[in-house]
Amino acid sequence: xxxxxxxxxxxxxxxxxxxxxxxxxxxxxxxxxxxxxxxxxxxxxxxxxxxxxxxxxxxxxxxxxxxxxxxxxxxxxxxxxxxxxxxxxxxxxxxxxxxxxxxxxxxxxxxxxxxxxxxxxxxxxxxxxxxxxxxxxxxxxxxxxxxxxxxxxxxxxxxxxxxxxxxxxxxxxxxxxxxxxxxxxxxxxxxxxxxxxxxxxxxxxxxxxxxxxxxxxxxxxxxxxxxxxxxxxxxxxxxxxxxxxxxxxxxxxxxxxxxxxxxxxxxxxxxxxxxxxxxxxxxxxxxxxxxxxxxxxxxxxxxxxxxxxxxxxxxxxxxxxxxxxxxxxxxxxxxxxx
Numbered sequence: 001x002x003x004x005x006x007x008x009x010x011x012x013x014x015x016x017x018x019x020x021x022x023x024x025x026x027x028x029x030x031x032x033x034x035x036x037x038x039x040x041x042x043x044x045x046x047x048x049x050x051x052x053x054x055x056x057x058x059x060x061x062x063x064x065x066x067x068x069x070x071x072x073x074x075x076x077x078x079x080x081x082x083x084x085x086x087x088x089x090x091x092x093x094x095x096x097x098x099x100x101x102x103x104x105x106x107x108x109x110x111x112x113x114x115x116x117x118x119x120x121x122x123x124x125x126x127x128x129x130x131x132x133x134x135x136x137x138x139x140x141x142x143x144x145x146x147x148x149x150x151x152x153x154x155x156x157x158x159x160x161x162x163x164x165x166x167x168x169x170x171x172x173x174x175x176x177x178x179x180x181x182x183x184x185x186x187x188x189x190x191x192x193x194x195x196x197x198x199x200x201x202x203x204x205x206x207x208x209x210x211x212x213x214x215x216x217x218x219x220x221x222x223x224x225x226x227x228x229x230x231x232x233x234x235x236x237x238x239x240x241x242x243x244x245x246x247x248x249x250x251x252x253x254x255x256x257x258x259x260x261x262x263x264x265x266x267x268x269x270x271x272x273x274x275x276x277x278x279x280x281x282x283x284x285x286x287x288x289x290x291x292x293x294x295x296x297x298x299x300x301x302x303x304x305x306x307x308x309x310x311x312x313x314x315x316x317x318x319x320x321x322x323x324x325x326x327x328x329x330x331x332x333x334x335x336x337x338x
Contacts, residue, residue: 007062012137014064016130018055019121022048023132026117030234033111034290039104045114049085052121056082059128059143076144081120088113108283115231122227122261133258226262229272232279237290238308246315247271274319281326301325 025048032041053067060072069086072079096102125132129139233243240259241252247268254260264272282289293308301321302310311318 008141009137011058011062011064011141012128012139015055015058015128015141016134016136016138018051018058018064019125019128019130019138020132022051022055022121023125025051026114026121029110029114030231033107033114034234034237036107038107038110039101041110041114042105045110045117046089048117048121049089049113052117052124053082053086055128056124056144059141062141073143075146077146078120078124078144081116085113085117085120111235115228118227118231119225122225126261132261133254133256224264224269224272224276226260226264228276229264229268230259232272232275235279235289236275236293236308242312246275246312248315271316271319274316274323278319278323278326281323281330285326285330299325 025044029041029044029048032038032044050067053069053072054064056076056078057067057071058064060076065071069079069082072082124144127144128141229243229247233240238246244252247264248271249262249268251260251262279289282292293311294306296302296304296306298304302325307322311322314321
């Protein structure tokens with residue numbers, strides 16, 4: 001193994017180790033935030049963000065360097081998200097000037113960047129090919145770049161049109177054209193001259209043929225991943241197998257009993273999008289998702305069942321019914337306050 005090859009292996013190993021540490025920090029931060037320990041959760045999230053940025057910098061620079069976003073190329077599609085996460089590192093200190101503890105951060109101020117962190121980490125893990133449950137190096141240390149679209153196929157040049165050949169004119173005996181053919185050519189020339197427009201008349205502008213309307217481009221899909229899904233599962237405190245059944249994902253857990261990472265299908269994406277919309281509504285109403293979803297309710301569509309029972313039974317339709325109920329409840333509350 002050459003020195004250069006050994007160096008590349010070391011960089012891939014460093015990236016994998018940093019991503020595993022970042023993943024563990026974020027997982028513990030989620031556990032503490034859900035339990036109300038937002039102060040320590042914020043500290044762990046600080047560590048997770050720093051390690052993720054350090055891993056991305058290592059792929060950009062070819063060596064593990066300081067976790068500074070300015071070292072990341074602007075072409076890296078993760079940089080906008082990393083800049084947002086980097087702003088979280090500038091949060092106020094846990095100590096006040098007089099040495100006393102500052103107020104702990106709110107759960108929302110920790111959980112929102114934690115969700116963005118989970119999505120960003122998942123994307124970079126997939127790019128590098130890192131097994132978060134393993135110990136080996138990453139598959140690649142190449143920096144992440146946008147996918148380059150394939151060039152359009154070349155259009156073959158049109159075949160040249162065959163040249164028209166003038167028919168051979170026969171002459172009358174003696175080498176001169178016959179008088180009848182001479183008269184016919186003279187008449188044809190006169191008719192052509194009469195058909196031409198006058199020299200003083202302006203030429204008509206050429207009208208370009210109307211172009212066929214181009215098909216509308218498909219709207220970009222929302223950036224959802226299995227990381228988004230597992231973040232919601234943790235927030236709602238759902239059992240892993242029940243959560244996989246909710247989105248209709250076959251296969252269950254991995255052989256090690258850990259959560260699988262996978263690309264969402266179209267139907268799974270639709271369910272996860274509905275889950276995220278419901279989670280946002282619960283946050284706006286100030287409701288704790290795990291507690292509210294497990295509380296039996298009497299109104300329709302629950303009839304004494306808990307919301308997560310309705311969701312588990314009807315899946316996507318259940319998510320929509322629960323979201324509709326929350327929307328109506330929010331409207332009633334706003335009318336009572338006016």
